[in-house]
Amino acid sequence: xxxxxxxxxxxxxxxxxxxxxxxxxxxxxxxxxxxxxxxxxxxxxxxxxxxxxxxxxxxxxxxxxxxxxxxxxxxxxxxxxxxxxxxxxxxxxxxxxxxxxxxxxxxxxxxxxxxxxxxxxxxxxxxxxxxxxxxxxxxxxxxxxxxxxxxxxxxxxxxxxxxxxxxxxxxxxxxxxxxxxxxxxxxxxxxxxxxxxxxxxxxxxxxxxxxx
Numbered sequence: 001x002x003x004x005x006x007x008x009x010x011x012x013x014x015x016x017x018x019x020x021x022x023x024x025x026x027x028x029x030x031x032x033x034x035x036x037x038x039x040x041x042x043x044x045x046x047x048x049x050x051x052x053x054x055x056x057x058x059x060x061x062x063x064x065x066x067x068x069x070x071x072x073x074x075x076x077x078x079x080x081x082x083x084x085x086x087x088x089x090x091x092x093x094x095x096x097x098x099x100x101x102x103x104x105x106x107x108x109x110x111x112x113x114x115x116x117x118x119x120x121x122x123x124x125x126x127x128x129x130x131x132x133x134x135x136x137x138x139x140x141x142x143x144x145x146x147x148x149x150x151x152x153x154x155x156x157x158x159x160x161x162x163x164x165x166x167x168x169x170x171x172x173x174x175x176x177x178x179x180x181x182x183x184x185x186x187x188x189x190x191x192x193x194x195x196x197x198x199x200x201x202x203x204x205x206x207x208x209x210x211x212x
Contacts, residue, residue, distance in 0.1 A: 005162030
């Protein structure tokens with residue numbers, strides 16, 4: 001039987017805080033009822049439309065680390081209903097996430113859709129691969145036309161996922177999203193400017209005819 005995100009997230013310490021705050025009964029049967037160990041078409045569509053995400057890892061010393069990963073829309077790919085993968089492009093060359101994943105393969109991803117105030121959380125086990133270790137996967141993860149240099153591949157085996165409520169997510173928009181939203185306004189403005197120019201030209205001709 002599959003299990004849910006909260007089966008993992010709610011530890012004894014978390015349960016103790018829930019009991020202290022009076023919410024333990026609220027979540028008591030909620031976790032196991034929401035098996036989420038495989039993606040559905042809803043998650044597939046959401047993942048395919050993302051151009052960034054946040055990934056958390058933990059070091060050998062117990063310190064968490066969260067890194068932003070970005071690329072062209074859809075660079076994080078759903079290989080099957082239980083597997084994600086992405087090409088890791090060259091960055092600041094600190095390799096903190098990669099080093100952490102080598103010591104502890106547990107990761108947590110946050111995928112954000114700020115305009116729609118949606119958030120998908122994913123627990124997974126990460127496998128870090130050299131680009132030539134799986135040529136077929138590397139070809140699948142390449143992004144034509146993108147200038148980023150691929151240093152390695154990440155394959156993520158899904159453990160569980162969950163959706164957050166939209167509360168406290170402030171809507172934000174990328175440059176392309178703003179351009180798409182204002183495109184109809186720009187087209188309408190161009191039409192009005194053309195109509196205005198035509199009217200002015202018509203008045204100029206009428207004025208010239210009257211003067212004669």
